[in-house]
Amino acid sequence: MLRLENLHTYYGLSHILFDVSMEVNAGEIVCLLGRNGAGKSTTIRSIIGLTPPKSGVVEYKGTDITREKTHLRVRRGIAYVPDDRRVFADLTVDENLQISARETQNGNHWDAERVYRFFPALREIKTRRSGHLSGGEQQMLTIGRALMTNPDLLLLDEPTEGLAPLVVKLLAEQIAKLRDTGLTVLLAEQNQEVSLQLSNRVYIIDNGSIKYTGSVDDLRANEAIRRKFLCI
Numbered sequence: 001m002l003r004l005e006n007l008h009t010y011y012g013l014s015h016i017l018f019d020v021s022m023e024v025n026a027g028e029i030v031c032l033l034g035r036n037g038a039g040k041s042t043t044i045r046s047i048i049g050l051t052p053p054k055s056g057v058v059e060y061k062g063t064d065i066t067r068e069k070t071h072l073r074v075r076r077g078i079a080y081v082p083d084d085r086r087v088f089a090d091l092t093v094d095e096n097l098q099i100s101a102r103e104t105q106n107g108n109h110w111d112a113e114r115v116y117r118f119f120p121a122l123r124e125i126k127t128r129r130s131g132h133l134s135g136g137e138q139q140m141l142t143i144g145r146a147l148m149t150n151p152d153l154l155l156l157d158e159p160t161e162g163l164a165p166l167v168v169k170l171l172a173e174q175i176a177k178l179r180d181t182g183l184t185v186l187l188a189e190q191n192q193e194v195s196l197q198l199s200n201r202v203y204i205i206d207n208g209s210i211k212y213t214g215s216v217d218d219l220r221a222n223e224a225i226r227r228k229f230l231c232i
């Protein structure tokens with residue numbers, strides 16, 4: 001579904017991503033795992049077009065989208081949940097969901113009711129102004145908003161960062177269920193536990209390069225790699 005080929009991405013003159021290649025197949029949850037500053041967010045921004053690569057190819061469903069504008073990528077069915085959990089603070093939870101609604105023909109039909117069934121905690125607070133939500137509630141809302149666009153591919157940038165362990169557990173369980181709805185997920189994470197629990201396959205990024213790729217079971221068995229590139 002998604003193929004990255006030899007991406008080199010810069011912020012101004014700073015060369016951040018070096019020759020990043022990855023693949024995400026339909027129906028998978030793939031994790032991009034790495035420490036602080038490794039290049040996870042930059043990879044996701046390259047995919048959605050907020051920081052396009054200087055060279056290399058981003059291919060989505062067989063089409064080269066490397067130079068396409070972000071809103072057109074979203075229209076193709078890619079949804080992006082950034083790491084900052086930004087919501088429209090003055091709007092209610094329900095309004096935040098409604099303004100993200102999008103008609104599509106891909107057979108994935110998300111409306112606010114389905115989001116509330118998926119995240120029952122959001123239904124309880126649907127009339128609350130979004131500026132007053134906890135971190136976990138905000139994260140559910142940003143994921144809910146992404147689902148309202150009826151995506152085929154969901155890009156999640158560190159959804160569990162900074163949340164309490166119980167909230168992390170609940171959120172991880174829900175993300176796992178998204179795969180059962182037919183959604184494909186690329187998850188950027190620092191949290192190994194979450195990544196090993198949720199993903200089918202893992203890429204480890206460090207210093208802007210992919211250092212390892214394998215199944216979750218392979219990574220679990222490979223303590224040397226985990227010690228070298230991750231915080232354990």
Ligand SMILES: Nc1ncnc2c1ncn2[C@@H]1O[C@H](COP(=O)(O)OP(=O)(O)OP(=O)(O)O)[C@@H](O)[C@H]1O
Pocket residue numbers: 011014016034035036037038039040041042043083158190
């Ligand atoms: N806007 C920017 N301008 C210049 N350098 C940046 C910018 N954003 C990030 N960087 C640098 O790019 C590198 C990769 O950052 P990136 O945000 O992709 O890492 P990350 O893996 O997402 O880290 P984190 O876990 O902290 O979110 C870091 O060295 C960072 O300092």
Ligand SMILES: [Mg+2]
Pocket residue numbers: 040041042083157158
């Ligand atoms: Mg990041």
